[in-house]
Amino acid sequence: MAKIFLLIGCIVMGLSVVIGAFGAHGLESRLSEKMMKNYQTGVQYHMIHGIGLLTVGIIAMKVTNSALLNGAGWSFLIGIILFSGSLYVMALTGITKLGAITPIGGLAFIVGWVLLAIAVIK
Template sequence: MKLFLILGAANAAVAVMLGAFGAHGLEGKLSERMLEVYKTGVQYHMYHAIGLLAVGLLTGKITGSGQLHWAGWLMFIGIILFSGSLYALSTTGISKLGIITPFGGVAFIAGWVLLIVAAAKGL
């Protein structure tokens, strides 16, 4: 599905931009701990952008797989919830935003599990 290739590539580009911003624009403005939180958001953002690319590439190989479709959406939702909450937490200092992060982590895990299921069934 072209959509997941586009989402993957766009999110990879955004992860690179946010990583560069963190390294050059936030250094000295955030505490060392909050900079590490921000970097974790960027790291997982990029991992799952690559996961979205994998879903997009596998879509042509695994037909009729609802699991693969949901794997892509869960990875995308995970990026928003996990990485997004870490970006917001680290730059605003609002600690209550950390309550959102585990939901993104669960979405990431569920996405990878569904990718495994889709691959096992369809390859």
């Protein structure tokens, strides 16, 4: 699983740079200030949790067969999709009801960090 999380982490980080650059250079004049802030928050959390995925992959190279690490990695990925993804879609479409999904992604982030902490302790 280590290589899978490292690969996913690399892809996620690359996408975060592309999405961030698109927002900074292609959307700044098209979005309201509030929606631009939402978009930037999505990018920020996307990058931070991409680093989290890379961290899981690096630790998994030393620890074999850890369900806690696997859970942390998948939680980070789900969080990126739900949290950052909902903010991106909301900013681009103006559909604010998607904001109801965002906290679920935030919860997935929290679960991921708790699982990673427990895995490190063990």
